[in-house]
Amino acid sequence: MSQTISLGTSFSRPIVQAAWVAAAAFLLALASLLIQPVFDRAVLWPANAVLAGVLLRHQARIRPLSWALMGAGLVLARLGLGVVPPRALVDGLADLAGVWVLWIILARFWPLDNLRTPRAVIRMLLAGLSAAATTVAIGLLAGFWRPAAAAALEAVASGLLGQWLGYCIFLLPVLLLPKMEIPGVDRRHRDRGPLRHLGNWPARMPGLLLAASLALCFLLGGPGALLLPFAALVYCAHAYQQWTAAWLALLSALGVLLGFDAGWTLVPDLLANLSAWTRISLQLGVLLLMIVPLLMSSALAARGDLIVSLNRALDHDDLTQALSRPAFTRGAQEYLRRIPPAPYGNGLMMLDIDHFKQLNDQHGHAAGDNVLCEFSRTIREAIRPEDLFGRLGGEEFGLVLPDCSLEDTAEIAERLRSCVEKIRLYHDSDEPLRITVSIGVAHDRQGLPASLDKLLSYADQALYRAKRQGRNRYCVHGAEEAGPG
Numbered sequence: 001m002s003q004t005i006s007l008g009t010s011f012s013r014p015i016v017q018a019a020w021v022a023a024a025a026f027l028l029a030l031a032s033l034l035i036q037p038v039f040d041r042a043v044l045w046p047a048n049a050v051l052a053g054v055l056l057r058h059q060a061r062i063r064p065l066s067w068a069l070m071g072a073g074l075v076l077a078r079l080g081l082g083v084v085p086p087r088a089l090v091d092g093l094a095d096l097a098g099v100w101v102l103w104i105i106l107a108r109f110w111p112l113d114n115l116r117t118p119r120a121v122i123r124m125l126l127a128g129l130s131a132a133a134t135t136v137a138i139g140l141l142a143g144f145w146r147p148a149a150a151a152a153l154e155a156v157a158s159g160l161l162g163q164w165l166g167y168c169i170f171l172l173p174v175l176l177l178p179k180m181e182i183p184g185v186d187r188r189h190r191d192r193g194p195l196r197h198l199g200n201w202p203a204r205m206p207g208l209l210l211a212a213s214l215a216l217c218f219l220l221g222g223p224g225a226l227l228l229p230f231a232a233l234v235y236c237a238h239a240y241q242q243w244t245a246a247w248l249a250l251l252s253a254l255g256v257l258l259g260f261d262a263g264w265t266l267v268p269d270l271l272a273n274l275s276a277w278t279r280i281s282l283q284l285g286v287l288l289l290m291i292v293p294l295l296m297s298s299a300l301a302a303r304g305d306l307i308v309s310l311n312r313a314l315d316h317d318d319l320t321q322a323l324s325r326p327a328f329t330r331g332a333q334e335y336l337r338r339i340p341p342a343p344y345g346n347g348l349m350m351l352d353i354d355h356f357k358q359l360n361d362q363h364g365h366a367a368g369d370n371v372l373c374e375f376s377r378t379i380r381e382a383i384r385p386e387d388l389f390g391r392l393g394g395e396e397f398g399l400v401l402p403d404c405s406l407e408d409t410a411e412i413a414e415r416l417r418s419c420v421e422k423i424r425l426y427h428d429s430d431e432p433l434r435i436t437v438s439i440g441v442a443h444d445r446q447g448l449p450a451s452l453d454k455l456l457s458y459a460d461q462a463l464y465r466a467k468r469q470g471r472n473r474y475c476v477h478g479a480e481e482a483g484p485g
Contacts, residue, residue, distance in 0.1 A: 033077060098163065164287070317391040328398055378423060462474075462477040
């Protein structure tokens with residue numbers, strides 16, 4: 001009988017992961033070597049930063065086999081382009097060591113728990129500097145960096161800045177890329193792409209100003225050229241989300257280096273004619289061109305997250321995560337005052353957990369809190385995103401169903417009642433706690449005044465009628481019969 005080995009087995013998973021990591025290392029090193037006529041290795045080396053970013057994005061445990069094959073990929077890329085074996089081996093291992101140092105720092109000792117903070121950007125900068133220093137140090141120890149004595153410091157400093165510049169330019173944009181499913185690693189959710197900011201002309205304006213400032217930078221040239229796109233990049237960091245700002249900064253830095261090398265300024269072949277210290281000055285200028293907008297965009301992102309968090313704390317009940325009464329009232333009034341009004345009108349419900357005080361007295365407030373949380377979770381999962389669900393006080397909740405007919409509102413009330421009836425909670429007993437809910441329904445197309453206060457009053461009357469008729473049911477205001485219970 002023939003046997004097959006599933007690719008999903010634990011045996012194959014490390015091999016699959018190692019294979020794609022090795023392939024990524026080979027392709028990135030090959031691409032970086034092929035563009036060396038454009039970017040001297042001492043000026044910019046992107047392979048290590050992109051590879052480290054790919055590893056950090058997926059937060060997977062990198063096994064020794066993966067590191068070994070990654071190093072082999074880095075060496076083979078150099079051998080394939082004719083680099084002598086000793087130099088290919090040393091350069092490949094030096095790059096691997098730099099990637100390993102950055103990965104150890106950011107994945108183990110100083111993890112990036114939140115990319116939307118200046119602290120995360122500073123961590124990446126310091127980790128990138130450590131990785132760059134590791135790569136350069138291994139090259140020095142191997143004896144391949146032997147410049148003239150007078151130029152040794154300049155060459156080493158330029159090489160260090162070139163490695164660091166690669167991490168500063170590429171690492172954060174790679175980490176902010178949307179996630180893709182790659183064999184051997186977990187798939188996780190990531191933010192949406194940057195182009196959502198560019199749907200109208202006002203949103204495009206900062207990007208257009210950046211393009212104009214870069215063109216002016218190349219047109220004028222001179223020692224102040226790097227400052228020309230700086231203000232536009234700061235404007236982009238303020239106007240756009242972090243994803244967009246990071247990629248615009250990356251493209252700007254690459255554009256400046258490419259433009260200078262291609263002779264787009266008044267001084268042709270600028271990179272080829274730079275002295276060692278002038279080259280270092282250019283690298284430091286590009287570093288600042290990147291770092292300041294990245295820090296600013298992350299600070300604004302952190303501030304935005306804090307504002308959202310504070311607004312959520314104000315608008316939501318801490319215990320149940322339902323809307324607070326003021327937020328519910330504000331949202332309901334906005335729905336009722338919409339122009340034009342909703343085609344099917346708006347339904348409103350009052351929901352009250354049956355015998356909640358008795359449950360609290362018998363099982364304690366902890367059990368009562370658990371009931372409130374589970375009840376709220378059940379209702380929130382059963383309604384639409386645009387529906388408003390809020391806690392009005394104690395065990396009483398409100399629900400607004402915009403653009404929902406009276407018949408549909410009644411059907412939803414019955415569905416919610418049935419969902420609550422199925423809740424089972426265990427609290428200090430083998431017997432589950434069971435709860436039911438009574439619901440009062442009103443609708444602004446029943447000839448009722450559409451003001452929120454009146455609708456709440458009518459729904460409240462229907463709710464108490466449901467309770468008088470035996471609970472665990474819904475009643476519609478203006479109807480004689482209660483819904484099934």
